[in-house]
Amino acid sequence: MAQRGRLVKHFFYIEKTLKGLWCTTRAGQLVAAGAGQRGQAAAGTLFERAPLGTMLGMTRTYFDWAATTPPLPELFEILAQAPFGNPSSRHREGQEGRQALEGARRRCAMVLGVRPEQLIFTSGGTESNALVLQSLLVRNSPAGLIYGATEHPSVRETAEQLKRLTVPVMTVQPEPDGRIPKEAVLKALDRAKERNMPVKMLALMAVNNETGAVTDIGEIVQAVRTLPGPAIHIHTDLVQSIGKVPFSLSDSGVDSAAMSAHKLGGPRGIGLLYLKRPIPVLIKGGEQEWGLRPGTENVAGALAFAYCLEQLASKAPLARHYDEAQNRMEALIRGLKKLEKCILIPEDRQGRDQRFSPYIVQAAFPGIPGEVMVRALDNAGIAISTGSACSSGKAERPVLKAMGIDADTAFCSVRFSQGWATTDQDIEQLLEAVTTIRKTL
Helix, strand or coil: CHHHHHHHHCHHHHHHHHHHHCCCCCCCCCCCCCCCCEEECCCCCCCCEEEECCCCCCCCEECECCCCCCCCCCHHHHHHHCCCCCCCCCCHHHHHHHHHHHHHHHHHHHHHCCCHHHEEEECCHHHHHHHHHHHHHHCCCCCEEEEECCCCHHHHHHHHHHHHCCCCEEEECCCCCCCCCHHHHHHHHHHHHHCCCCEEEEEEECECCCCCEECCHHHHHHHHHCCCCCCCEEEEECCCCCCCCCCCHHHHCCCEEEEEHHHCCCCCCCEEEEECCCCCCCCCCCCHHHHCCCCCCCHHHHHHHHHHHHHHCCHHHHHHHHHHHHHHHHHHHHHHHHCCCCEEECCCCCCCCCCECCCEEEEECCCCCHHHHHHHHHHCCEECECCCHHHCCCCCCHHHHHCCCCHHHHHCEEEEECCCCCCHHHHHHHHHHHHHHHHHC
């Protein structure tokens, strides 16, 4: 804590120093993704070259894909041409909207390998997670929840709220690498049984949004299904999985799953909830989505989500992008390991590591607060984050704390996340910038 205190004390001094070092790079020729042409910075500045443009004609380099992704170019036309009629209306405009909505649902189901009636359109991953967890409040019998200690805030904070409303909850602690093994889940269920806690739901994310740790959901489902007693509803957050890492929703055996379009090249405000079978819901107000999610449906968003799934979550593009991401992540991790005072989280992470998604890596730079590194790279034309965008206003890092990472290291950690449009040149640019910052500060 003393080290952290010294870093806080010098925070504003470092910020002042950075302002004297960085200069705004002059925009070079705008380039599309992967074009490879760089703008030139003013001579004698800290960074000799402007960042490589990777998306939408920008001259910045984007490494915060886990927070949100740039929209696919075709989305603008899809959204503009979507029927405007309310799908619940009986007139022609309404029925055009209904046909488009159900067509989008069928397309999503085709890619995901499930039945159309098992997919509920929501406003995003957060609502999908909350809708499932809040169903515990309207069960006919006492219902408890077990969830991973490294969950996204939409699960963790909803669980905390449920606890305040007298729903019994318990967490499953991860391994030091951030993954949650089936043994830990089974032990948690044993503890719940000893405490006479009626467990009705288990919530675990497939890919962690801060570290990229991959939890084997299928293995856990198989282990839990063999236990005697009432069936447990198993929910998984797939926001960082669908369209990024191999995952078969139909084969996983889960009862529900949350997905979000804006993590997959789609617009914000549209998500999916997979339900193997209907569940009781807390929020009422209409019969839309079979009464499970009331409110006028987002037809344009549904059409956009369907397109994004087809383009990125279908088997062929998913495999190609995954392999390319592995190659780039291997280069990034190799470069980070060469730096002095750079700690990978976890430290034993390898370049090609099946324990992690190749799209996300967490690293700490002792002596440089994470927020300072974020601002320094931002001034250099590179976007990163410290962790979940949904927790950006909070100083603590619950995910890293659950992994056993000390407070000082967590305070100096940042997240690098890439996407399908990231290039080898982007990786080089990032490593050059981080190296300069590390040497300068």
